[in-house]
Amino acid sequence: MPSISRKGQKMPESPIRKLVPYAEAAKSRGVHVYHLNIGQPDIKTPQVALDAVKNNNIEVLAYSRTEGSETYRSKIAAYFHKLGIELDPAEILVTTGGSEALSFAMGSIADFGDEIIIPEPFYANYNGFATAMGVTVVPIVSRIEENFALPPIEEFEKLIGPKTKAILICNPGNPTGYLYSEEEIKKLAQLVLRHDIFLIADEVYREFTYDGKSHHSILHYKEIEEQAMVVDSVSKRYSMCGARIGCLISRNAEVIQTALKFAQARLSPPTYAQIASEAALETPQSYFDEVKEEYVARRNLLIRELEQIDGVKVARPQGAFYCIAELPVADADHFAQWLLESFNLENETVMVAPAAGFYASKGLGKNQIRIAYVLEKESLKKAVNILREGLKQYGSR
Structure with missing residues (x-):
């Protein structure tokens, strides 16, 4: 049987998209998934x-x-x-x-x-x-x-x-x-x-x-x-x-x-x-002023809520719309998959991006996740609460 290239074998999976099948399976079971994994803004296009x-x-x-x-x-x-x-x-x-x-x-x-x-x-x-x-x-x-x-x-x-x-x-x-x-x-x-x-x-x-x-x-x-x-x-x-x-x-x-x-x-x-x-390019400055104000509010809410979760360490973003959070888990990949496969809170769960895929050094970021704060504030708050409850149940298994 012909073999694929070594280059193809070395191509890394996307930490952002590799959990999509598990998210789709959760949705097929009727579970609502809050997507914190991908930088797709919900802001309207001009x-x-x-x-x-x-x-x-x-x-x-x-x-x-x-x-x-x-x-x-x-x-x-x-x-x-x-x-x-x-x-x-x-x-x-x-x-x-x-x-x-x-x-x-x-x-x-x-x-x-x-x-x-x-x-x-x-x-x-x-x-x-x-x-x-x-x-x-x-x-x-x-x-x-x-x-x-x-x-x-x-x-x-x-x-x-x-x-x-x-x-x-x-x-x-x-x-x-x-x-x-x-x-x-x-x-x-x-x-x-x-x-x-x-x-x-x-x-x-x-x-x-x-x-x-x-x-x-x-x-x-x-x-x-x-x-x-x-x-x-x-x-x-x-x-x-x-x-x-x-x-x-x-x-x-x-x-x-x-x-x-x-x-x-x-x-x-x-x-x-x-x-x-x-x-x-004709978009007025007012558009960006409003978007920045919204992202600042989302960031502040996200950081405040994350800092209230026991064992979580979070960096404070100064730009873009992402943050890295360190969780009290050994393997964020396993935890992220577990959230989609085995956990829901009132029929809702969250999808996050395990951070190990954002490192080139093996072994780094295994207990970290990337969160994209691209959801409106009420959804973001619900998503963090689901993450909080998920960590409690995951740690007590």
Whole structure:
């Protein structure tokens, strides 16, 4: 019998989606499942984006340009201009979601066996993108006790070797919600400059920062403009996950030209989704102000409720809409499956994302979960109460 590839065997399962069959089975039994496992906002997509598609009079749904439409890339550049970042549309490559931008970034700068250093826990699909591209992830641990702050630069220095091609960060972070300070970004900029490597920043949650703190983009640092690569997306900013539109940004012309070759192999990003994404750029600031206010309220409720559960330790997010909670269990994977298979409270249960899948170091995160606070407050409160009762019953078995 023919065998599948070693690469395929190494591809990791998604910690976010691997429990879906158990959730579907629970639903088939009539159990209501609160989804805390996936970053799918319940915030309404801006109407201007939906109307742009609905009212469009396209007669032939044709390919777009490989790099994305000229008008859309020009408007992305205008968006960044408002943030104090000057870009030429030629420095922007539109992609099928931020996921494709990350794959293109890795493929453009690293050969098989080359290394990218990533603070962990990190977005689980970074492991998948790296495996698909033949890139080795070198993790550096950030800790819940420090709220998942950037590890000391000295620890990065120890990991940089001849195969190191880049450092990759997510800012604000998924799954931690950590927001890197200006000082931390400056230290990273100095580090990549000193070692002549790339700095890739996944900045898709840029708009969602809390407690009066600001987001600091790596694109502000002129000294690393040849080394800075930014991944962006409309998915979370405009609650448009299904549009699958993102972009890769670099002022390094060779990087963009190389990434363009990967993009040509997939032809073009989706046309209707670009139309919606272009229209979404007209969304007023009031939309983001209201969304941020809602997420802050949800975060505060979630943290308050979690901190009242015996044995639970939780980091306080400063951005995005995720947090990591440490539970009084030995195996969060088993507990998460048990919640769906064997437990309900008044015919309701919760689905969480076991956090071990957000680490590359084996053995880490086994007693942690990621929670996405993308449910309205009443549902979020019910979900945490179910988690509380679940922990009581699970621990007394």
